[in-house]
Each structure stands twice: as C-alpha cells, then as structure tokens.
Amino acid sequence: MNIPQQLRYSKEHEWLSGAEDGVSTVGITEFAANALGDVVYAQLPEVGSTVTAGDTCGELESTKSVSDLYSPVTGEVTEINEDVVNDPSLVNSAPFEGGWLFKVRVTDEPADLLSADEYTAHTAG
Amino acid sequence: MSSNSPVGPRLTALDALHRSLGATMTDFAGWDMPLRYGSERDEHHAVRTRAGLFDLSHMGEITVTGPQAAALLDHALVGNIGAVKTGRARYTMICREDGGILDDLIVYRLAETEYMVVANASNAQVVLDALVERAAGFDAEVRDDRDAYALIAVQGPESPGILKALTDADLDGLKYYAGLPGTVAGVPALIARTGYTGEDGFELFVKPDHAVELWQALTEAGEGAGLVPCGLSCRDTLRLEAGMPLYGHELSTELTPFDAGLGRVVKFEKDGDFVGRTALEAAAERAAAAPPRVLVGLVAEGRRVPRAGYPVVADGKVIGEVTSGAPSPTLGKPIAMAYVDAAHSVPGTAGVGVDIRGSHEPYEVVALPFYKRQK
Numbered sequence: 001m002n003i004p005q006q007l008r009y010s011k012e013h014e015w016l017s018g019a020e021d022g023v024s025t026v027g028i029t030e031f032a033a034n035a036l037g038d039v040v041y042a043q044l045p046e047v048g049s050t051v052t053a054g055d056t057c058g059e060l061e062s063t064k065s066v067s068d069l070y071s072p073v074t075g076e077v078t079e080i081n082e083d084v085v086n087d088p089s090l091v092n093s094a095p096f097e098g099g100w101l102f103k104v105r106v107t108d109e110p111a112d113l114l115s116a117d118e119y120t121a122h123t124a125g
Numbered sequence: 126m127s128s129n130s131p132v133g134p135r136l137t138a139l140d141a142l143h144r145s146l147g148a149t150m151t152d153f154a155g156w157d158m159p160l161r162y163g164s165e166r167d168e169h170h171a172v173r174t175r176a177g178l179f180d181l182s183h184m185g186e187i188t189v190t191g192p193q194a195a196a197l198l199d200h201a202l203v204g205n206i207g208a209v210k211t212g213r214a215r216y217t218m219i220c221r222e223d224g225g226i227l228d229d230l231i232v233y234r235l236a237e238t239e240y241m242v243v244a245n246a247s248n249a250q251v252v253l254d255a256l257v258e259r260a261a262g263f264d265a266e267v268r269d270d271r272d273a274y275a276l277i278a279v280q281g282p283e284s285p286g287i288l289k290a291l292t293d294a295d296l297d298g299l300k301y302y303a304g305l306p307g308t309v310a311g312v313p314a315l316i317a318r319t320g321y322t323g324e325d326g327f328e329l330f331v332k333p334d335h336a337v338e339l340w341q342a343l344t345e346a347g348e349g350a351g352l353v354p355c356g357l358s359c360r361d362t363l364r365l366e367a368g369m370p371l372y373g374h375e376l377s378t379e380l381t382p383f384d385a386g387l388g389r390v391v392k393f394e395k396d397g398d399f400v401g402r403t404a405l406e407a408a409a410e411r412a413a414a415a416p417p418r419v420l421v422g423l424v425a426e427g428r429r430v431p432r433a434g435y436p437v438v439a440d441g442k443v444i445g446e447v448t449s450g451a452p453s454p455t456l457g458k459p460i461a462m463a464y465v466d467a468a469h470s471v472p473g474t475a476g477v478g479v480d481i482r483g484s485h486e487p488y489e490v491v492a493l494p495f496y497k498r499q500k
Contacts, residue, residue: 034149037149037160037161037164037165037358038164038165038452040428040430040452040459041430041452041459061429061430061452063165063166063358063362063451064160064165064451066430066432066482092164
C-alpha cells in the first residue's frame with residue numbers, strides 16, 4: 001500500500017499536500033480508493049466555495065456505493081481537478097498524482113492530521 | 126466446504142485461493158465471498174469480451190429423489206417440473222400460499238427420479254424448509270446438499286473453447302439450460318450451460334475437494350484467451366445489464382410472479398394442485414384487468430447512479446421505485462431497473478426521473494434487457 005511520506009492525512013482517508021503559496025492539494029488515499037472500488041462519479045466542491053475541516057464537501061460514487069468526501073482542512077477552494085470530473089477512474093489509477101481532487105487556500109487546519117507513519121498505523125487497525 | 130461454526134462467515138473450498146489472488150472479500154448471505162480481485166470494471170469487460178471465472182459455491186443445492194420426485198416438485202413449485210426432460214434445466218419459482226415469491230430457482234433434472242434444485246444463498250434454508258414441509262405425503266426425499274458441492278462458473282464468449290480443452294463432454298450438444306455429468310480436468314462434474322451474466326457460459330458443480338484443482342486447471346486453460354477471476358461485484362453489473370432479476374431487489378415475498386412481470390413461469394395448465402395456485406390465479410386476473418407496476422429499464426442522461434430504494438418520479442410525483450442500479454460498464458452510463466406505474470412504463474416515456482438524494486435527475490425509460498449478446 002502506497003502512503004507517501006511527504007503528505008499528511010485525515011482519519012477519513014483524505015491526503016493533504018504541503019502548501020505552495022498558501023495553497024494545498026487534497027485527494028483520497030490509495031487505501032480509500034481500493035476500498036471504494038472503481039470510482040464512476042465525482043462531485044467536487046465549487047471553486048470559490050469555503051470548505052470546513054471534517055465536513056462533507058462532495059461525494060465519490062463507485063460501482064457499489066456512495067461515499068461522502070470530507071475536507072481535511074478549512075479554507076477556500078481555488079481549483080478542482082476537471083480531469084477527475086471527466087474521468088473519475090483517475091482516482092483509482094493515480095490517487096496521489098493525476099487523481100487529486102481539489103486545491104484549497106488553507107485558513108485553518110485541525111490539530112489531529114496524521115503523519116504518513118501515523119496514517120499507516122491507522123489503516124493497519 | 127464450509128466452516129459451520131456459529132460464529133464467523135462460511136468459507137468456500139476456494140477461500141485460501143481467493144486470498145492468495147488478493148481478492149477483496151465481502152459477507153454475502155453469511156458466506157465470505159470474493160467481491161472483486163482487481164477492478165470490477167475490468168472483470169465485467171473480461172466476461173463480455175473474453176471469459177471470467179467465478180466461485181459461486183454459496184448457492185444452495187438441494188437434491189430431490191424418489192419415485193415421486195417430479196410430483197413433489199410440481200406441487201411445491203410453480204413450474205411444470207415433471208415435463209422437464211432428463212439432462213435439461215428450468216428457471217422457476219417457489220411461492221407461498223399467498224402467491225408471494227420465496228425464491229427464484231434453477232431446477233436440473235439429473236435422472237428420471239432425481240432433481241437438483243439450486244436456490245439463492247440468502248434463501249437456501251427457507252427453500253429447504255419449504256420443500257421438506259411440502260414433501261409430506263410424497264414418496265420422495267429432500268436432501269440438503271449445500272456442503273456436497275462447490276460451484277465454479279466460467280462465463281463469456283471464450284468459455285466454450287476454454288472448457289473444450291479440458292473435457293471430452295459433448296459441449297456442442299449441450300444446449301442453453303441443459304446439464305450433463307462429465308469429467309473436467311480429470312474431475313467429475315455436473316456441467317451445466319446456464320448463467321447469470323448474459324453471456325454464453327458454464328456452471329460446474331464439483332465436490333469441494335476438487336474445487337481448487339478445477340479452478341487452477343481452468344485458469345491455466347484460459348490464460349491465452351484472457352480469462353480472469355471475477356467477483357460478485359461484476360456479477361451484479363453483468364446480470365443487471367442482462368435484465369435478470371435478483372432476489373431481494375426485483376423479487377420478494379411482497380410480489381407474486383405476475384407483479385414481477387414473470388407470470389410466464391407459473392404453469393396453471395399442469396396437473397394437480399400446487400402451493401399458491403389459488404392466490405396466483407387471482408393475481409393473474411388482477412394483472413390482466415389492471416396492470417400492476419411494470420419492471421422497466423432506466424438509462425441515465427447524466428452521471429449519477431440510482432440505487433435500490435430511490436424513488437422514480439414524474440411531474441414531481443413518485444411513480445415507482447428503483448430496485449437495482451449501477452454504472453453500466455458496457456453502456457458507459459448509469460442504469461437501473463425499477464418498478465414504475467404502467468402509465469409511465471412505455472419505452473421512451475418522457476419526463477421520468479429518479480430522486481437521487483434530493484435532486485431529480487432525468488432518465489430514459491427503456492425495455493429490458495439493456496444488453497443482449499450477438500448469438
């Protein structure tokens with residue numbers, strides 16, 4: 001299972017990149033993508049909207065189920081991944097790369113985001 | 126075959142093999158079954174274009190033998206089972222006295238006085254109990270053979286070629302919905318040409334002790350043809366595209382076969398009384414006088430997937446309910462089966478939508494099935 005060291009993670013299986021010019025990228029982990037199965041529809045938050053840490057901001061639909069997408073941080077959405085909207089299978093094939101979901105200008109982040117090692121332990125449970 | 130401990134799920138004879146293949150497992154009717162091995166979409170396409178290998182050992186086999194085996198099944202089931210020729214199979218149903226569907230079944234006539242009834246995993250005990258109860262007074266024996274068989278299916282256009290490499294059985298002479306005893310890869314098997322995918326294919330009933338050996342022989346024989354192991358997830362999307370009902374979704378005790386659009390399986394012309402006859406005659410009359418809700422296909426215009434239980438709407442009113450829905454790998458769009466009021470059931474009916482978590486999404490009403498293979 002791939003869990004990149006440089007990212008931080010939420011217990012709901014989202015990943016968060018380090019900030020570039022105050023903007024971080026969000027996606028779901030390989031663990032989450034595998035649990036979902038083939039993703040067929042991605043409803044992402046709107047550019048310009050505010051997402052709140054721990055709240056739902058969209059949904060990911062797979063063959064078998066619908067899962068809420070939670071934001072790992074609070075902030076303003078600056079960009080969404082149109083490639084994923086058009087081809088949701090990117091979430092399965094490249095969850096940490098081409099399957100990223102949205103970018104957010106972070107104004108607040110919860111204290112309980114996990115390091116890669118902590119997330120590894122979290123998913124092993 | 127299974128660990129019959131009161132705790133934990135039942136395991137098929139292929140359990141360790143599934144895990145070694147990296148299967149995602151899921152609880153299904155008390156069994157631990159492979160949901161998928163990799164991508165369920167890839168598995169679906171493999172069955173449509175090449176071949177797929179399924180473990181279906183959770184299905185419930187019940188053997189009925191004796192001089193009055195046929196008479197018992199004619200009394201217990203809605204079909205004309207005595208008319209089935211040896212070596213052939215029949216799709217049928219078992220109903221309650223009030224006409225409600227207890228299960229849909231495939232019945233194989235293995236010999237003049239021997240039948241095998243295959244029930245859905247979730248209903249196997251109910252069907253077994255009903256058959257035992259209905260056998261009273263008949264010179265016939267009902268035997269629970271759930272643990273006597275493993276069931277492996279190979280489905281898809283390449284399946285005849287793959288199987289031919291492993292058996293001398295006359296597969297060309299084996300018609301759709303027939304079954305014959307034979308040997309596959311050196312293993313004694315009941316070879317049936319049935320399936321639940323909309324493709325040509327075979328179901329192989331073997332002793333659990335032989336399951337791993339047979340699975341591996343099929344895997345090897347199918348390598349060049351692109352055969353892949355397939356889980357229950359793609360089985361569901363395959364049967365949905367083929368317009369085939371699934372008990373608990375399109376069929377239930379709340380419905381008679383006439384409510385499900387499957388009145389043709391009820392054979393009133395057979396001799397003697399059968400369980401549910403009176404209620405079903407009334408249901409047939411009701412259906413003729415005032416059509417009940419009709420099972421239709423729905424194809425999404427958008428990308429959101431309808432799920433079982435979602436309301437079907439027209440002009441802001443609820444006109445039906447989705448019974449099964451999934452993204453269709455073959456059509457590339459979400460599809461669903463739904464019971465809708467007869468007035469809205471004609472293919473092409475305008476203004477029909479599905480209430481997907483509060484938003485009404487437009488859907489096209491189509492005739493079932495969504496997919497039919499080119500024979």
